[in-house]
Amino acid sequence: MNQLNQKEMMRNCPNCGGINIGRLHKNSYFCSDCYVEVAITRKNDIYLHIHSEDGGIIRKIKLE
Template identity: 35%
Template structure:
C-alpha cells in the first residue's frame, strides 16, 4: 500500500483495515478500496484530510 500524501510505502497496520504512515504521520482507514485519510491531533482525536485528495488519489494501491 502507498500513502496518498507522501507516496511512501512505510505503512504499518494498527487495526482492522486501519493503517499508519510513518513518513508523514497520518492515519489511513480502508472502506471499499477507498482510503480515508486522517491527521491525529494532540488530544488523540482524528481530523479528516479527505478534502485534500481526490477519490482517485485515495484509491488503495497495493
C-alpha cells in the same frame, strides 16, 4: 478488494508516498512519515485521517 490488493496498495502512503506504512487494524494503516491514518472501507473507499498532537482526529478526507 481482497487482502492481496490491499497489501499491494499500501506499500506507499497515498498522502506522502512514504514507505513507512504499518498496519493498525484489518483495514487500517498508519504512515509514520506524515502521521496519517489510512482507512479502507468495505466499499473500497480510502479515507485519510489526520490526527492532532493529542491523538484526536482533526480531519477526515476521502480519496477519489
